[in-house]
Amino acid sequence: MEDVARVAGVSHQTVSRVLNNHPNVSSKTRERVEQAITELGYRRNTAARSLVTRRSQTIGVLGSEMAQYGPSHTLLGVQQAARDAGYFVSVAALREVTPETIKDAIAHFMDQGVDGIVVTVPHPGTFDVLKDITSQVPLVAVGSIGDEHLSGATVDQRQGALLAVRHLLDLGHQRIGHLSGPTDWIDAAARIDGWRDALTDAGLEPTTLIEGDWSAECGYREGLKIAADRSVSALFVANDQMALGVLRAFHEAGVHVPKDISIVGFDDQPESAYFIPPLTTVAQDFEELGQRCIGLLLDRLESGAPGTPITVTPRLVVRETTARLSN
């Protein structure tokens, strides 16, 4: 920086002012400094800057199951928005979700001196752990509705489930089962709520609830059972991967989809349009969610307030696994 100042014939402070876009610099000086900067290929030292400003220009992203469709796309959105805003993005992926691993990862971020943290750990217990931390560093929790301490951002999963189940109701189905995710996942719980509410609103009893684990393997296993007992005429499956397993089980068992049983999935992964048959499902824009998380976090860094929670609305994509109840 001293070198740049010398070349431009000004003081180091003026160079700093140009770098930080301070208003009171005459345009000729600014120009001279900028020329010196490009001439010398100067880049300012982030460490020195953070040391004095107490800002690292870094946002930490903490997540579990980061290779899954939802989390990885959320990360994509977060990363893009953060970089556009001139922030660095540091990631920590959790192998295993326990209060300890979460605290470890948060400590890791604190050591790094991140300016804010986005958490994508979809288990309810997470938020209790986070309560202690949020006073030290601004925090956005994906999946939480937020409160006065914690900023929340979420896809309205209940709404998505409502869309799915109402679609089945519109087609005349009454015995509508639900193959859910693990009930200790926030997303799974919200989808169960939506399914249950849609049925009770229609005056029906929500009886057939099967807890799954998100995997295709589990969908296959449970699908085989359902094919055998035929207790439902339609099945709302909590994600597309399980739906894939169900589809295969039904195929093997000679249950025709959608003639015999209708299926609705959740997520709308790109592959779902090429299942046999193409899957009716609920689409969610995770990238948008990620981007808006950063928006919320940056707002908060300026204002200090948690801000209004974000809700992204899902939409139903009708394909070929759903049909009017035949008999």
Add this chain to the structure above:
Amino acid sequence: MEDVARVAGVSHQTVSRVLNNHPNVSSKTRERVEQAITELGYRRNTAARSLVTRRSQTIGVLGSEMAQYGPSHTLLGVQQAARDAGYFVSVAALREVTPETIKDAIAHFMDQGVDGIVVTVPHPGTFDVLKDITSQVPLVAVGSIGDEHLSGATVDQRQGALLAVRHLLDLGHQRIGHLSGPTDWIDAAARIDGWRDALTDAGLEPTTLIEGDWSAECGYREGLKIAADRSVSALFVANDQMALGVLRAFHEAGVHVPKDISIVGFDDQPESAYFIPPLTTVAQDFEELGQRCIGLLLDRLESGAPGTPITVTPRLVVRETTARLSN
């Protein structure tokens, strides 16, 4: 740090020595300092440390298509290994791959002062761009075989393709087509090479090569054509997603898999075991690849030499889309 020193009754430098595990500190002093640290909940300031050591303890991960199966799992491995080694992981995902976007992202990392970079951008042009950078910061390129400047780490995709095609040859197939990835991807090119070599080694002509784009949609489209002309008895598809599309096309066209045509995929995503029918494919351990990248990078940070390139060996997973040629 001054506070810790005061509580422990030593100088700040002694605290620093304890923190950095310097040998010449008496065990009583060390203990006293450590107690003071926990008592005060002291964490050392990374920015100040980097400023003087000129090390940021951060590794940058640059990738394109980061939400895809391969890249996202590589990131997982990289992240885990880096964090275990006490490094922070900064990510930059490329929306679009051009020399400019790559240079931008690298500049972003340089601004941050990363100690090393892992690049997962599977396009050949990438490496030319990186040539200029590698003198400034250690760099590991996934997909590159490496040279004296650049450390390389790669899954032996050609080997994987050989396995796939030889499996088909063993089953008696002779007309073996290949639905490849975009030819400007390194991975796609290596798989094409493997397919071609396996055939020529067997004294066969590698004729039916179709260039795809990795998507299920493309697999479906091309699958429909193949179903119509029946020019091959077996198809080696360059990834599982395209294979899914092919499977659906064949199903629609009434082509039975594997009786009429055998199919081998590539990647072994968890879902592939639940395709209809379950997909024979080639498994690659991306997480291991990521972990070993960090190993290579850390070695290099110490020794300065590019190190021996890493090769991860894929393996064939036989399921139900391949069968002995019937007639």
Add this chain to the structure above:
DNA sequence: GATGCAATTGTTAGCGCTCACAACTTTGAT
């Protein structure tokens, strides 16, 4: 007890930057 040497601890400087403040220069109204 004096001497030398190693082990341990303390002192000082400086990494590259921004902030607070001081000093100087311009502008426009009197």
Add this chain to the structure above:
DNA sequence: ATCAAAGTTGTGAGCGCTAACAATTGCATC
């Protein structure tokens, strides 16, 4: 011409840490 106010630039200090060196201590040896 004179002055105040605003615009522009420079100076010094210090963020929290580590490296290099200086000083002190302990301990065996003569």
